Amino acid sequence: AHDQLAQAQKMEALGQLTGGVAHDFNNLLMVVSGQAQLLRKKLQDDPRALRALDAIEASARRGEDLTRHLLAFSRRQRLQPTAVSLSDRAGALKELISAGLPSRLSICVDLPPSLWPVKVDPGELELALLNLAVNARDAMPAGGALTLVAENTTLEAGKHEDIQGDFVAISVSDTGVGIPPDILPKIFDPFFTTKDVDKGTGLGLSQVYGFAKQSGGTVTVSSELGHGTTITLYLPRSQAAPAEGGQGEQEEPATAV
Ligand code: ADP
Numbered sequence: 001a002h003d004q005l006a007q008a009q010k011m012e013a014l015g016q017l018t019g020g021v022a023h024d025f026n027n028l029l030m031v032v033s034g035q036a037q038l039l040r041k042k043l044q045d046d047p048r049a050l051r052a053l054d055a056i057e058a059s060a061r062r063g064e065d066l067t068r069h070l071l072a073f074s075r076r077q078r079l080q081p082t083a084v085s086l087s088d089r090a091g092a093l094k095e096l097i098s099a100g101l102p103s104r105l106s107i108c109v110d111l112p113p114s115l116w117p118v119k120v121d122p123g124e125l126e127l128a129l130l131n132l133a134v135n136a137r138d139a140m141p142a143g144g145a146l147t148l149v150a151e152n153t154t155l156e157a158g159k160h161e162d163i164q165g166d167f168v169a170i171s172v173s174d175t176g177v178g179i180p181p182d183i184l185p186k187i188f189d190p191f192f193t194t195k196d197v198d199k200g201t202g203l204g205l206s207q208v209y210g211f212a213k214q215s216g217g218t219v220t221v222s223s224e225l226g227h228g229t230t231i232t233l234y235l236p237r238s239q240a241a242p243a244e245g246g247q248g249e250q251e252e253p254a255t256a257v
Pocket of ligand 1: 131135136139174176177178179187188192193194195199200201202203204205206229
């Protein structure tokens with residue numbers, strides 16, 4: 001089990017730190033990319049120099065990816081919950097999670113029309129699902145299936161941590177490598193990763209965890225080594241009806257970039 005208070009404090013401190021650093025760092029990386037592009041024009045006849053530039057630009061892009069993650073992470077304090085219909089957004093969500101996935105994976109999305117609306121920040125929900133899809137992809141290097149399903153669930157008091165009431169349980173499953181039991185307690189920790197330094201940030205699941213908790217829900221994980229993993233988000237039912245397009249009235253939060 002997680003020590004939730006310690007986790008929340010860790011998150012807040014990290015959020016403040018990373019927000020400031022990531023923003024400045026992103027600006028520096030934009031200078032690196034911009035100047036590299038200028039040099040590319042000058043060095044057109046020098047293949048070795050061009051290869052060096054490729055490496056510079058690839059690293060700058062990687063750095064920009066990383067700072068985007070960090071900014072998203074630091075913004076989590078300011079969630080703007082609204083009524084969101086997963087049913088109405090099934091098509092868009094399928095597109096969102098499929099976009100970055102290789103063709104070796106089969107993708108199945110089942111978000112039936114009967115799902116209750118949930119009260120969440122729609123941008124953070126998308127980010128959480130993307131993070132889960134990326135993890136599922138990385139867990140299936142040789143191919144497999146990713147499944148996104150959701151169902152209405154009523155949790156009784158005392159049965160499920162400290163939450164009770166009506167939730168939509170939305171699960172992302174993969175048929176991948178699974179999570180070893182000894183690392184299972186750490187996967188939601190910020191910066192915990194088993195991936196190569198240029199692949200993982202260790203921030204994906206901590207975003208997922210923070211998002212679910214701050215929405216008034218929770219996350220569970222079940223995993224079997226060699227068979228696959230299912231991560232389930234419990235998101236609270238919204239009493240308000242979502243607006244057309246599956247999303248309630250809500251101003252877009254200002255971005256920090
Ligand atoms: P990152 O993906 O950058 O490593 P995350 O916080 O998303 O950061 O995940 C932390 C770690 O949890 C991963 O490095 C991996 O070891 C493990 N993990 C997460 N999702 C899965 C999954 N679907 N299958 C196997 N391992 C997973």
